[in-house]
Each structure stands twice: as C-alpha cells, then as structure tokens.
Amino acid sequence: MTIVLTPYWAGGVQKLKMAPQPPAKPKHGLVPTMLDESVHEQRTLAQLRSKTSNLEKYIFLSALKEQDTPMFYRLCLKYMSEFTPLIYTPTVGDACQQWSHIYRRPEGLYVSIKDKGNIRSVLQNWPRLDEARISVVTDGSRILGLGDLGVNGMGISVGKLSLYIAAAGIRPESTIPICLDLGTNTQKYLDDPLYLGLRQKRVSEKEMTEFMDEFMYEMTRTFPKLLVQFEDFSTDRAFLYLDRFRHKYPVFNDDIQGTGAVVLSGFMNAAKLSSKASGQPLNTHRILFFGAGSAGVGVGMQLTSFFTLQGLSEQEARERIWLVDSQGLVFDARGPMAEHKKVFSRKDYNGAPITDLLDILEYVKPTALVGLSTISGAFHPEVISTMAALNPRPIIFPLSNPVRLSECTFEDAVKYTDGAVLFASGSPFPEMEFGGQTLYPGQGNNMYIFPGLGLGAILARATSVTDTMVEASSLGLADSLTPEERSLGMIYPRISRIREISAFIAKEVIRTAQREGVDRSPELRSMNDDQLLAFVNSKMWNP
Numbered sequence: 369m370t371i372v373l374t375p376y377w378a379g380g381v382q383k384l385k386m387a388p389q390p391p392a393k394p395k396h397g398l399v400p401t402m403l404d405e406s407v408h409e410q411r412t413l414a415q416l417r418s419k420t421s422n423l424e425k426y427i428f429l430s431a432l433k434e435q436d437t438p439m440f441y442r443l444c445l446k447y448m449s450e451f452t453p454l455i456y457t458p459t460v461g462d463a464c465q466q467w468s469h470i471y472r473r474p475e476g477l478y479v480s481i482k483d484k485g486n487i488r489s490v491l492q493n494w495p496r497l498d499e500a501r502i503s504v505v506t507d508g509s510r511i512l513g514l515g516d517l518g519v520n521g522m523g524i525s526v527g528k529l530s531l532y533i534a535a536a537g538i539r540p541e542s543t544i545p546i547c548l549d550l551g552t553n554t555q556k557y558l559d560d561p562l563y564l565g566l567r568q569k570r571v572s573e574k575e576m577t578e579f580m581d582e583f584m585y586e587m588t589r590t591f592p593k594l595l596v597q598f599e600d601f602s603t604d605r606a607f608l609y610l611d612r613f614r615h616k617y618p619v620f621n622d623d624i625q626g627t628g629a630v631v632l633s634g635f636m637n638a639a640k641l642s643s644k645a646s647g648q649p650l651n652t653h654r655i656l657f658f659g660a661g662s663a664g665v666g667v668g669m670q671l672t673s674f675f676t677l678q679g680l681s682e683q684e685a686r687e688r689i690w691l692v693d694s695q696g697l698v699f700d701a702r703g704p705m706a707e708h709k710k711v712f713s714r715k716d717y718n719g720a721p722i723t724d725l726l727d728i729l730e731y732v733k734p735t736a737l738v739g740l741s742t743i744s745g746a747f748h749p750e751v752i753s754t755m756a757a758l759n760p761r762p763i764i765f766p767l768s769n770p771v772r773l774s775e776c777t778f779e780d781a782v783k784y785t786d787g788a789v790l791f792a793s794g795s796p797f798p799e800m801e802f803g804g805q806t807l808y809p810g811q812g813n814n815m816y817i818f819p820g821l822g823l824g825a826i827l828a829r830a831t832s833v834t835d836t837m838v839e840a841s842s843l844g845l846a847d848s849l850t851p852e853e854r855s856l857g858m859i860y861p862r863i864s865r866i867r868e869i870s871a872f873i874a875k876e877v878i879r880t881a882q883r884e885g886v887d888r889s890p891e892l893r894s895m896n897d898d899q900l901l902a903f904v905n906s907k908m909w910n911p
C-alpha cells in the first residue's frame with residue numbers, strides 16, 4: 369500500500385512504503401461467535417477431504433487460496449505431502465487439460481501474440497508492479513507430458529508459484545503467473561467453444577522469436593527485480609529461448625535445469641548405494657536415457673557433472689551416457705538428428721539401428737535407466753528384471769509426469785527387482801511394505817529445486833542464473849538428507865522439510881552467485897554462512 373503524507377518538517381509531499389497490514393478484525397456480530405482459528409483449520413481440512421475427486425479438491429483449494437490465502441498456505445505447509453499432489457503434479461495436469469472448463473476467475477497474466485508491439489502496456493496492467501520478484505512463464509506448448517494445451521497451460525504457472533510461496537516463502541504478492549497465448553496446434557481445443565485462448569495454430573518460430581525478444585525486454589524494464597522461470601515450452605523452443613536469454617536476463621528453464629538438478633541430486637545419492645552394493649567405482653556408472661526431449665537431454669547434461677565431479681573430463685563424462693529416442697539408440701551413423709541430441713549421440717557404434725529397449729539394455733548394460741519419454745509402461749517387467757540381472761542395486765528413474773505417464777510404477781520396480789531397486793519418479797507414488805520393511809519411493813521432481821534456486825537468485829539479485837548456481841542447488845539438495853533419512857535408504861529428503869531444504873539451497877546458490885560475480889546484493893557478502901542462512905530464513909513469508 370502506498371500512502372501519501374505531508375510531514376510537518378518537510379515542505380513537500382513524501383511517499384512512504386508501508387508493509388501490508390493484516391485485515392482488520394471483523395466487527396462484532398459479523399462472524400459466528402464461536403469461530404476459532406484452529407478449529408476452523410480442521411473444518412477447512414474436513415471440507416477438502418469430503419470431496420471425492422482430486423479435480424474437485426483442486427477447485428476447492430483454488431477458491432480457498434483466493435478467499436483465505438494464509439489458511440491455504442498454513443494447511444499446505446502442515447500437510448505438504450497431502451497438498452502437493454492436489455495443487456501440483458499430478459492433479460495440476462488434469463486442471464490444465466480442463467482449464468477452460470473449470471475457469472472461475474482471472475488469475476495471472478495472459479499475453480497473446482496479438483499484443484506484439486504493445487507488450488509493455490499489457491505488463492503495466494499488472495496490479496503489483498513494484499512487488500514483482502518471480503514469474504513463471506509458459507507458452508503451454510508441452511505441459512508436463514500432456515502435449516500442447518495452449519492457453520490452458522496457465523495452470524502450471526499458477527501451480528509452480530504456489531510452491532514458491534509454500535516451499536520457499538516467497539510473498540504471494542511477489543509472484544506473477546504468465547501464460548503466453550501463441551496459438552495451439554491441438555485441434556480439440558480449437559474446436560472447443562469454451563476454450564479460453566486464440567483460435568489459431570501456433571505462430572512460426574520467427575514470429576515467436578520476435579515476440580519473445582520484445583516480451584523479455586519489456587519484462588525486465590517493467591519489473592526490474594524479477595527472476596523469470598521458463599516452464600513447459602516444447603523441446604526445441606525450451607533450448608532456443610534458454611540459450612537466447614540466459615546471458616542477458618535472470619532466467620532459467622525449469623525442465624532443462626530444474627529437472628536436471630533434481631535428478632543429479634537423487635542420482636548422487638543412489639549411485640553411492642548402488643556402487644556400495646556392486647563394488648564398482650562411481651565414475652564407471654553407465655546411464656541410459658529413455659526419451660530425448662528437453663528434459664531427457666537437460667538431465668543428461670546435468671548428469672555429466674556427476675562424472676566431472678568424480679574427476680572425468682567433459683568428454684569422458686559424456687561417454688558414460690546413452691540416449692534413446694523414438695527410433696532407438698541415438699548414434700552418429702544413424703543419420704541426421706535434432707541439434708540437442710548430438711551431444712550424446714554415440715560415435716562408438718555403427719551397426720544396425722537398435723530399437724527394442726531390451727536389446728539396448730543388452731548392448732549398453734546400464735547401471736541406471738532414466739525415463740523421460742512420457743510412454744506409460746515402457747519399463748515393463750522384463751525391462752525391470754533385466755536391470756536387476758545386470759546390477760545388484762539397479763537405479764531406475766521413471767520421471768515422466770503425470771503419474772499415468774510414468775514409465776513404470778514403484779510397485780513393479782520393487783516387485784521385479786525383489787526390493788533391490790533405487791527408485792525415483794517424477795510424480796508421487798505411495799511408499800510400500802516389502803519383505804517386512806517399508807520402502808520409500810524418491811520423487812525426483814524439480815519442486816525440490818526451483819523454490820530454493822529461485823529464492824537464492826532473488827535474494828542475491830543475480831544478473832543471471834549460471835550453470836554453477838544450478839549445480840550448487842543440486843549438491844545442496846543431495847547434502848540435505850538427514851542421517852535418519854539415509855538410514856531408511858531414501859535418496860531425497862522428506863517433502864515435509866521443504867522450507868528448511870529450500871533455505872539451505874538458497875544459501876548455497878547465493879554463495880555461488882557471489883563467487884561467480886553475478887550477485888547485486890553486496891551487503892550479503894560480508895555475512896558468514898550461519899548469518900546468511902539466518903538472513904534467508906528471515907526473508908521467508910510465514911502465512
């Protein structure tokens with residue numbers, strides 16, 4: 369709130385910035401006599417739990433977030449593992465697919481190709497210009513593994529920002545969900561009378577690039593303290609715009625870098641357990657990527673740093689990774705391929721194409737199998753048992769989202785490896801009892817990374833988000849397992865500790881930004897680590 373005061377000691381008008389005030393207590397008689405806050409929390413929870421479908425729960429929570437924001441986030445923090453699957457993956461996928469049907473009220477900022485040439489004035493309509501710190505921007509062209517959802521992709525920007533608020537304590541007023549409407553190639557939406565977006569096919573890459581140049585320029589002019597997270601752009605465009613803007617503006621791509629970092633972190637913990645069982649050194653792991661989109665290649669690139677941290681050269685690190693796309697094993701002699709696949713294309717194979725996953729396993733003999741294919745069931749029982757035959761503790765990460773597109777279930781992975789699997793999926797699976805023990809599935813979802821990475825970059829006022837900052841977020845996450853979590857064989861910490869984890873990651877990211885000279889908060893440089901961590905915690909919003 370901005371109020372204008374004329375102090376007696378000054379001749380002129382002075383503007384004072386005031387912190388937002390809590391709402392005034394309602395006058396007597398305007399709320400029930402016995403309305404007790406903690407009982408009301410239980411009442412709200414009971415209302416939520418009485419809904420029978422997850423989509424209804426999503427709609428209920430979306431209304432709650434608007435009507436009683438602190439209550440929404442209080443419950444979110446208290447019941448994190450119950451709430452995240454409802455406000456985020458997997459339910460947010462259903463919400464996006466149904467967005468134009470379940471739409472109730474405006475939320476976020478819609479910028480369309482029709483606004484080209486005039487983007488500044490659209491951005492300036494945002495009601496909280498000065499407070500803006502973080503924006504999640506999608507063009508809806510590849511939402512989770514669900515394909516081109518057009519303007520229905522707004523749900524993913526909203527969902528990610530709810531996690532920024534819950535998991536990293538970013539103030540709700542500081543977030544801007546943005547969906548770019550550049551058309552959609554999904555006919556179902558073009559034919560849907562309720563569809564909220566432009567009824568046109570996606571624009572050409574040339575036109576989109578002109579649009580993006582203007583958009584990013586105006587974003588930084590309009591919101592000078594803003595960090596931008598690109599989300600769920602289709603593969604080519606995800607790489608294209610990350611490369612185009614990452615050295616110019618503070619921006620990162622969650623699917624390439626966030627997913628890469630979260631998988632690197634889980635892989636570091638899993639590889640130690642796997643190597644302990646096999647006696648093989650860490651730098652001899654062999655990783656097979658099933659799926660060669662932005663996430664697959666992004667994760668592959670991030671995982672090369674696992675090997676360089678073990679002392680291998682960049683080239684040697686890349687050679688520990690094999691890639692499989694829709695035509696099978698990716699190798700040079702196969703012929704022309706998309707630019708982003710080239711880095712992992714094998715030079716040491718020039719036989720006939722190998723297309724069957726079982727044959728590829730036989731040839732590569734991987735210690736780790738990572739799925740980013742959105743092909744449900746691709747890791748069928750024979751694939752899983754082959755991994756178990758090759759390794760005493762196979763690493764199997766079916767990372768495709770949402771749950772129904774996962775390459776395999778946790779249950780199958782446990783069953784067909786006789787409980788030996790080191791498992792992480794993109795979407796949540798329940799823990800299970802096996803051989804008298806509770807086994808915990810890891811959730812290798814970028815929600816462990818982006819809140820802390822974003823918070824660190826914002827507090828450091830970073831001019832750009834460097835690869836080393838992303839790597840620091842990953843190492844920070846890997847280090848944040850408690851001895852108890854390690855003793856249970858977990859490879860990711862409990863999600864209920866997310867605030868503590870985000871604060872730690874943010875501290876590591878700030879330190880790295882300082883070392884790299886991309887920070888603009890000189891006052892943080894003189895703090896020791898404890899002071900910096902305390903500073904980060906003090907900046908977190910508490911509902």
Ligand SMILES: O=C([O-])CC(=O)C(=O)O
Pocket residue numbers: 457511512513600622623627769794813814
């Ligand atoms: O949103 C999620 O759950 C993870 C993610 O970025 C994706 O699948 O695109």
Ligand SMILES: [Mg+2]
Pocket residue numbers: 512599600622623
């Ligand atoms: Mg994503």
